[in-house]
Amino acid sequence: MWFWLLGYLVLMAKITAVLTAVMVLAAYLVLVERKLLGRFQVRYGPNRAGIYGILQPVADGIKLLLKEDLMPEGADRAIFLAAPAVVAITALMMFAVVPFGPRLTIGGREIPMVITDINVGLLYVFALSSLGVYGVALGGWASNSKYALLGGIRGAAQMISYELALGLSIVPVVMLAGSFSLVDIVNAQAGLPFILVQPLAFGVFLISAMAETKRIPFDLPEAETELGAGYHTEYSGMRFGLFFLGEYVHMQVMGALVAVFFLGGWRGPVLPPPVWLLVKIVLVVLFMIWVRATLPRLRYDQLMNLGWKVLIPLALVNILITGAFMAA
Amino acid sequence: MIRAGIDIIASIAAGFYTTGRHLFVRPFTESYPEYKRPLPARSRARIILTRDPEGRERCVACYLCSGVCPVNCISMQAAEDSRGRRYAAWFRINFGRCIYCGLCEQACPTSAIQLTPDFEHIRRDLLDMVFEKQDLLVDHCGKDPDYDFYQHAGVVTGLAGKGDHISENAPVNTRTNMP
Amino acid sequence: MPKLIIDNLEIEVPEGTRVIEAAEKLGIYIPRFCFHHALGAVGACRVCAVKVLEGAVEGVQMSCMIDAQDGMKVSTTDPEAADFRRSVIEWLMLNHPHDCPVCDEGGHCLLQDLTVAGGHSIRRYEGGKRTYTDQYLGPLVQHEMNRCIQCYRCVRFYREYSGYNDLGVTGIAGRVYFGRLREGVLESPFAGNLIDICPTGVFTDKPSRYTGRRWDFERTPGVCIHCSLGCRTTVSARYRQVGRMEGRFSQRVNGDFICDRGRYGFYYADRPGRPRSGRISGQTVSVDQAVYEARDRLQRITEEHGPQAVGVIGSGRSSLQTQSAMVHLCRTTGWQGPVFRNTRITGAAADTAACALNPENAVSMRELETADAILAVGADPVNEAPVLALAMRQAQRAGAQITAIDPRPLEWPFDFEHLACRAEEIGEALASAAERLSDSRRPVVICGTEITDAGIVLQAADLVAGLRGSGKTAGLFCTLPQANSFGAALLDECNACAADLAARVEAGQIRALAVIESDLWHDFPDRPQLEKALEKLDLLVSVDFLDTPLFEKADIGIPSLTVFEAGGIYVNQEGRAQQVRPAHTGGLPITVTGAGDHPPRTFAPNVPGRDMPAAWVTAFCLAGQAPPETDAQMTAWMRYNFAVLSDLARMDADGVRLFAGGKTPIAHEATMPEKPEQCLELLLAAAVFGGEPMSDYSQCLRELAGLPAVWMDRADADRHGIAAGDRVGLGFENGEVSFVVRISDHMAPGVLVVYRHPDIDWQPRAGDTRYNIREDRIRRIEKA
Numbered sequence A: 001m002w003f004w005l006l007g008y009l010v011l012m013a014k015i016t017a018v019l020t021a022v023m024v025l026a027a028y029l030v031l032v033e034r035k036l037l038g039r040f041q042v043r044y045g046p047n048r049a050g051i052y053g054i055l056q057p058v059a060d061g062i063k064l065l066l067k068e069d070l071m072p073e074g075a076d077r078a079i080f081l082a083a084p085a086v087v088a089i090t091a092l093m094m095f096a097v098v099p100f101g102p103r104l105t106i107g108g109r110e111i112p113m114v115i116t117d118i119n120v121g122l123l124y125v126f127a128l129s130s131l132g133v134y135g136v137a138l139g140g141w142a143s144n145s146k147y148a149l150l151g152g153i154r155g156a157a158q159m160i161s162y163e164l165a166l167g168l169s170i171v172p173v174v175m176l177a178g179s180f181s182l183v184d185i186v187n188a189q190a191g192l193p194f195i196l197v198q199p200l201a202f203g204v205f206l207i208s209a210m211a212e213t214k215r216i217p218f219d220l221p222e223a224e225t226e227l228g229a230g231y232h233t234e235y236s237g238m239r240f241g242l243f244f245l246g247e248y249v250h251m252q253v254m255g256a257l258v259a260v261f262f263l264g265g266w267r268g269p270v271l272p273p274p275v276w277l278l279v280k281i282v283l284v285v286l287f288m289i290w291v292r293a294t295l296p297r298l299r300y301d302q303l304m305n306l307g308w309k310v311l312i313p314l315a316l317v318n319i320l321i322t323g324a325f326m327a328a
Numbered sequence B: 001m002i003r004a005g006i007d008i009i010a011s012i013a014a015g016f017y018t019t020g021r022h023l024f025v026r027p028f029t030e031s032y033p034e035y036k037r038p039l040p041a042r043s044r045a046r047i048i049l050t051r052d053p054e055g056r057e058r059c060v061a062c063y064l065c066s067g068v069c070p071v072n073c074i075s076m077q078a079a080e081d082s083r084g085r086r087y088a089a090w091f092r093i094n095f096g097r098c099i100y101c102g103l104c105e106q107a108c109p110t111s112a113i114q115l116t117p118d119f120e121h122i123r124r125d126l127l128d129m130v131f132e133k134q135d136l137l138v139d140h141c142g143k144d145p146d147y148d149f150y151q152h153a154g155v156v157t158g159l160a161g162k163g164d165h166i167s168e169n170a171p172v173n174t175r176t177n178m179p
Numbered sequence C: 001m002p003k004l005i006i007d008n009l010e011i012e013v014p015e016g017t018r019v020i021e022a023a024e025k026l027g028i029y030i031p032r033f034c035f036h037h038a039l040g041a042v043g044a045c046r047v048c049a050v051k052v053l054e055g056a057v058e059g060v061q062m063s064c065m066i067d068a069q070d071g072m073k074v075s076t077t078d079p080e081a082a083d084f085r086r087s088v089i090e091w092l093m094l095n096h097p098h099d100c101p102v103c104d105e106g107g108h109c110l111l112q113d114l115t116v117a118g119g120h121s122i123r124r125y126e127g128g129k130r131t132y133t134d135q136y137l138g139p140l141v142q143h144e145m146n147r148c149i150q151c152y153r154c155v156r157f158y159r160e161y162s163g164y165n166d167l168g169v170t171g172i173a174g175r176v177y178f179g180r181l182r183e184g185v186l187e188s189p190f191a192g193n194l195i196d197i198c199p200t201g202v203f204t205d206k207p208s209r210y211t212g213r214r215w216d217f218e219r220t221p222g223v224c225i226h227c228s229l230g231c232r233t234t235v236s237a238r239y240r241q242v243g244r245m246e247g248r249f250s251q252r253v254n255g256d257f258i259c260d261r262g263r264y265g266f267y268y269a270d271r272p273g274r275p276r277s278g279r280i281s282g283q284t285v286s287v288d289q290a291v292y293e294a295r296d297r298l299q300r301i302t303e304e305h306g307p308q309a310v311g312v313i314g315s316g317r318s319s320l321q322t323q324s325a326m327v328h329l330c331r332t333t334g335w336q337g338p339v340f341r342n343t344r345i346t347g348a349a350a351d352t353a354a355c356a357l358n359p360e361n362a363v364s365m366r367e368l369e370t371a372d373a374i375l376a377v378g379a380d381p382v383n384e385a386p387v388l389a390l391a392m393r394q395a396q397r398a399g400a401q402i403t404a405i406d407p408r409p410l411e412w413p414f415d416f417e418h419l420a421c422r423a424e425e426i427g428e429a430l431a432s433a434a435e436r437l438s439d440s441r442r443p444v445v446i447c448g449t450e451i452t453d454a455g456i457v458l459q460a461a462d463l464v465a466g467l468r469g470s471g472k473t474a475g476l477f478c479t480l481p482q483a484n485s486f487g488a489a490l491l492d493e494c495n496a497c498a499a500d501l502a503a504r505v506e507a508g509q510i511r512a513l514a515v516i517e518s519d520l521w522h523d524f525p526d527r528p529q530l531e532k533a534l535e536k537l538d539l540l541v542s543v544d545f546l547d548t549p550l551f552e553k554a555d556i557g558i559p560s561l562t563v564f565e566a567g568g569i570y571v572n573q574e575g576r577a578q579q580v581r582p583a584h585t586g587g588l589p590i591t592v593t594g595a596g597d598h599p600p601r602t603f604a605p606n607v608p609g610r611d612m613p614a615a616w617v618t619a620f621c622l623a624g625q626a627p628p629e630t631d632a633q634m635t636a637w638m639r640y641n642f643a644v645l646s647d648l649a650r651m652d653a654d655g656v657r658l659f660a661g662g663k664t665p666i667a668h669e670a671t672m673p674e675k676p677e678q679c680l681e682l683l684l685a686a687a688v689f690g691g692e693p694m695s696d697y698s699q700c701l702r703e704l705a706g707l708p709a710v711w712m713d714r715a716d717a718d719r720h721g722i723a724a725g726d727r728v729g730l731g732f733e734n735g736e737v738s739f740v741v742r743i744s745d746h747m748a749p750g751v752l753v754v755y756r757h758p759d760i761d762w763q764p765r766a767g768d769t770r771y772n773i774r775e776d777r778i779r780r781i782e783k784a
């Protein structure tokens, strides 16, 4: 009995640690993004709340919490209220299968440094990632606004196109690792990170991951210049905050997945494993920010062309090549 | 085909290089309340109504500024004073709406309405941003020290009669047939 | 039909069309100052230059001066022509003052437009500008001669088109001057059109001087309601107040021009004294309260004494909406009325005139301009329906013979033959003058209803019918007392007039009166009788937008909306129903809420004074019914409930003609009794300014009304030793009224004519529009 209880406590501790880390990181990613974007554009970025704007996320949080929660007339109440939660929760839940270190042995007992190691972890991640888009599509639809609806539709279309490339690009990784478990995939990179073995898969995955997180240059669902704010045009206050949070958590998830699939996960010299994972996540995210500062938004047809005519064929070819090599 | 691919990658890389380099450039931003940049006289902020060199109201309530204003924030009522001068009985600018585009100043034929560099005029109550004529009138000529519209116009205003204005000849005699 | 090519576009136009008009048909606007489609061309300004590439005369030509010819090829964009036009503008600007900011024309100034269009913006000429001294032209028109560009439009309109001669051209060379030939006020009642016609700011609107630019006004197509012609106007409103009125072109009604009564008569709408809240026994209450109180008290009287104890009085100045709502009110409640006319004789004449009109004999004013003989019977267009005089002048200029049968000293701006006779002799005169029309092919008989009776109207209608029978396209053109008298005649269901109701009040049959937008006080022939009747009433309800004495006396006063706020349909004297749209949303104007200063600084969603209902809404409420919600629903309701109005569905830009069909006019009885011996017949007649209750509220028009005057035939004057300019007193039963004497050589002997004057309250004196005054009651007070 106590054994069971202890396991439960450890699980809770792991969840708490991961959630806290993810949330704080999300908040500060926003700040980092704004600061960096500022610097990319030769200005300062937020620098008024606290020294170097360090309290800006706190200020933003307070502001979002205190803002009036508006709902447009004619909106579908239940769906409108639930949509932001869908986005945020699915993003957060994906972290459940991301390993952040090797097994720890405390008091002769082995504790896996992952919230839960399911053997189909990879499928779980993709399933949740696709579910997240429901939040976008439903939020857009329930708002009873043309801008939001267009944003939602674009989100759904984009998801379908890039989900495929995302999934296909990872097949070689699974083939090499011989497992769907993220823990196993990390372990399979003990020698060589997959980025060196599978550069093509890495490229396709990275691009698709950016499309999945709906970030520039793939931010068509919210395209401010065309759609107001796209699917979350009608949201205010903390509900808007949840969309926002979801996006940044999603960025981290994608960073973590890139790390796990291609950069060797928590593996690395000197530093403790969770720190390595963090460093890798942050590096990926920083790259995404740099991309945002540099590239313009794709047009809708370009987006579709890239997905269907470039990324998916590339991923398929890559599978064939990998298969051929493995068979040889 | 290959060339094109290389071109694409090269140009994307160039973009990344440009933005990346900016990380190491000192921002141009001037931090506002700490440093207030001296503004040129023609910068566009709070609007005033100036007077002519004689100290009389310049505005003739011609409605050109209100007509040109893209946000319709100027309203007024023209009237005629005892000497026959057309003037603004009331004149109102809603600074809550003004976008400080300066079109009013460009349109003004009398140099009456002028924008000044004073941009720090914020009120907590929106209604306080509605300025009436007495709030707008100043007792100087602003950027145009010489111009006096009524010296150029042909209308009789009690200051000058027909033929007395700048570049006018004396009234003709219509009852003579002499050449 | 010559066919020509302008700017590579081909067009075929009727013989005699000028190139400038042909181009306009193609949608090519050639600049012009002097050319005007109503005034024609004189080639004075030279700004319409085009280049004729092929044709009889090639080279740069004035497009307003050359007729379109077959095979002509014209370019409006040729550099030579464009350069010519640009130079014309530049030299016109040599002398032009630097006035635009303080010029009321600015914003709708043709000279401004063409200067900008021609690209002339920097003055190159360094010499001085020519100046002129201006004239005082009266309270309506402001003069600023410096701005003149010598297009001659003003004099062509004033002298040629409208036939007045006090304004003209003087001077030569660079000193040409357009103004009055002598000091004084403009004499023409059409002088206001100078403002519209002058392409620059020489003539501008004086009462609205310096009040607004055209772009600031809400400009709405309107219809003038100051006489029965229903001329088209453009109403300019701003800050919930009508500021200016202009003529609006109409193909059928007035053409381009309106008269000054219509142009300046609107000031009643925004007077400070206008009723804007309800009133119960002198106490100010909300409008709703007044309406409910009126409804309840009328209902109580109905219950106690039966529906016959309530009478309803309306008028011809209400819209068709109000009139039909009133008829509906009486139909549902069983109250007496509504009566739309005040006296029996003139009322019957107007009613008969409306019923005599049918699709065959009705002519519009524009058709009247093409008549070749006109017989005017008991009509004085200049005073009763001024723009009709303009139309008659155009007919006369085209060669029509005009004959007038009238006792009054007619002063018309065209040649006509005046058969002066007393009012009761008109019938005979008409019979003998009829043969004057026998040589014509398109004769028109104009019949007034002010001093005639139903018999004369019928006689005129019969004459027209006879002429038509002999194969002529003869027309009947009647003038009516008020803007919507025709509508009243269409809707009238009760064979009575206000005088009848007053009698029933005195007899105790009627105990309550609801008077809706009526000029009863102004028009009722016998003031003592009216006052006595009002005394006897248990309840007087008055609904009006004018603060008439009746409104002041009423137990319950309910304000109503003017035509500028409520719009409505008005049927003019030829049966043309014309729709008026509201010009502004109503409510207290800013000049009132701001107390003359800037508008208030407190902002509220509700504009004060916007809770007033239109009179027809009130009529529905008095009936205890909910009115139709929108104007469109109201129109549909009218069509559905009144068969005569069903044609309203076909209303278009020209309006729609409604006819009474087989309706029989109200009964008419014998006219005035014969004039006793030793008496002069005093005739009270309409005047262009003064005598029309609404425009009487305009201060600028009152100024023009002059002193109250009495006109006498020279023989009568000589008999009394009275000379022109003397002051005489006319002794009525209850007091003497003094007048300046005017003497005429061409009015009916034995008649005194007094034109209505806003300063003289008639009814307590004369008792009727016709009054027999004993010769010994005419007393000279003062010599000229």
Ligand code: SF4
Residues within 6 Å of the ligand: B065, B068, B069, B070, B071, B072, B073, B074, B093, B097, B098, B099, B100, B101, B102, B103, B104, B105
């Ligand atoms: S600055 Fe521009 S917006 Fe402001 S009052 Fe002038 S014209 Fe209007």
Ligand code: SF4
Residues within 6 Å of the ligand: B058, B059, B060, B061, B062, B063, B064, B065, B066, B104, B107, B108, B109, B110, B111, B112, B113, C101
């Ligand atoms: S443009 Fe100038 S003169 Fe005209 S109303 Fe405006 S401030 Fe007055």
Ligand code: SF4
Residues within 6 Å of the ligand: C096, C097, C098, C099, C100, C101, C103, C104, C105, C106, C107, C109, C110, C111, C112, C147, C199, C200, C201, C202
């Ligand atoms: S007439 Fe026309 S051009 Fe001349 S001052 Fe007036 S607005 Fe200007």
Ligand code: SF4
Residues within 6 Å of the ligand: C147, C148, C149, C150, C151, C152, C153, C154, C155, C178, C197, C198, C199, C200, C202, C203
């Ligand atoms: S006063 Fe006006 S209409 Fe008359 S000639 Fe001059 S510009 Fe033309």
Ligand code: FES
Residues within 6 Å of the ligand: C031, C032, C033, C034, C035, C041, C042, C043, C044, C045, C046, C047, C048, C049, C062, C063, C064, C065
């Ligand atoms: S319009 Fe032809 S000369 Fe004036």
